[in-house]
Amino acid sequence: MYGMRGAAAYGRVDVESHVLSASPHKLINMLFDGALKAIKAAKLHMEQKNVPAKAQSIAKALDIVNMGLAAALDKEKGGELAERLEQLYSYVAELLLQANLKNDVAKLDEAAELLEQIGSAWKEIQPQVEGA
16 A cells, blocks of 8 residues: 555656656657557546546546647647647547547547647657757
8 A cells, every 4th residue: 555655656756857857849748648648548447447537537638638738839839730739639629528428439549549640740850849
């Protein structure tokens, strides 16, 4: 019991230290990774019929998409690209809500696939961002 608390505390400290030392680009990478991890957990909980854990994982993914990825968009500088990403994030959020309501694994898979594609493109520009 104490070991689990200690491991959880260590995990939080590890994440916090990574966040504090991360570049803005790396923070966005961490958001994509966190959302995908939460969706994967939701899928597992859904398969195990663990409704509270499924709902909690989907809520975490929704928070990351809405309050992390979408909130980080700079519509002034990003222009049309930022607007399209905002629409895409809104669609992903809707998929997650529908997946939660209907226990629909396919909607979780679609949301994950979209986030993987966007996240992959984001990660590809890493060398260009660091070189600037």
